[in-house]
Amino acid sequence: MSAVSIEPAQLPALALQMGLSLDEAQLGKLLQYLALIQKWNKVYNLTALREPAEMFTHHLLDSLAAVPPLQKHLQGRSGRLLDVGSGAGLPGVVFAICCPGLEVSCVDTVGKKAAFVQQAAAELGLRNLRGVHARVESLTQTFDVVSSRAFASLADFTAWSKQALAADGVWLAMKGKNPVEEVAALPPTVQVFHVEQLKVPGLDAERCIVWMRASAG
Numbered sequence: 001m002s003a004v005s006i007e008p009a010q011l012p013a014l015a016l017q018m019g020l021s022l023d024e025a026q027l028g029k030l031l032q033y034l035a036l037i038q039k040w041n042k043v044y045n046l047t048a049l050r051e052p053a054e055m056f057t058h059h060l061l062d063s064l065a066a067v068p069p070l071q072k073h074l075q076g077r078s079g080r081l082l083d084v085g086s087g088a089g090l091p092g093v094v095f096a097i098c099c100p101g102l103e104v105s106c107v108d109t110v111g112k113k114a115a116f117v118q119q120a121a122a123e124l125g126l127r128n129l130r131g132v133h134a135r136v137e138s139l140t141q142t143f144d145v146v147s148s149r150a151f152a153s154l155a156d157f158t159a160w161s162k163q164a165l166a167a168d169g170v171w172l173a174m175k176g177k178n179p180v181e182e183v184a185a186l187p188p189t190v191q192v193f194h195v196e197q198l199k200v201p202g203l204d205a206e207r208c209i210v211w212m213r214a215s216a217g
């Protein structure tokens with residue numbers, strides 16, 4: 001994966017280029033969130049990336065690329081989203097900032113990561129965001145969208161989170177290259193209805209969303 005030089009100061013222009021309509025407050029919160037990850041990374045061991053420039057492209061812009069497809073799916077509806085294995089809150093915190101009508105829960109088995117998301121929610125004033133310390137398999141609430149990024153194979157992701165998916169809910173899995181073999185390994189109870197290519201500014205790498213829903217099989 002290679003990256004061209006790109007800087008946080010370019011965020012307003014990059015957001016427009018990505019088809020995002022964000023106000024000053026949202027742009028500010030995205031940069032504040034990045035600063036929080038950088039500040040707490042050493043203490044909480046949130047991400048293996050250490051370089052601020054890399055965090056900007058590989059984490060923030062990469063997560064932002066999934067926002068227009070998510071907004072298109074929601075079509076202005078409110079709803080509940082669960083981000084599974086969210087780590088530092090990627091992409092869940094970015095979704096919460098960009099989609100204020102969405103109630104976002106970021107679940108992780110590591111307590112300090114869930115605590116970091118709770119702290120980010122407080123510091124950024126995000127009342128639609130919460131960090132949950134749990135294994136996704138143990139959740140009983142249901143969600144309209146269940147997302148993941150850098151989490152697990154499609155088969156494991158859907159198997160572990162299926163009880164958390166609302167009856168008409170969808171899975172949103174952020175992946176690199178179109179994961180043809182992972183799709184082939186899915187059980188008949190999971191239907192892939194769209195593989196959507198993403199373009200991340202400054203990232204010369206393939207990215208996609210695999211959209212799935214539960215089917216009778």
Ligand SMILES: C[S@@+](CC[C@H](N)C(=O)[O-])C[C@H]1O[C@@H](n2cnc3c(N)ncnc32)[C@H](O)[C@@H]1O
Nearest residue numbers: 085086087090107108109110135136149150151
């Ligand atoms: C590689 S990290 C990805 C973090 C983040 N989504 C990102 O894109 O940077 C995977 C995360 O999944 C969490 N995890 C693993 N198994 C889990 C489970 N069964 N339920 C919830 N979280 C889990 C790990 O603790 C880890 O933080």
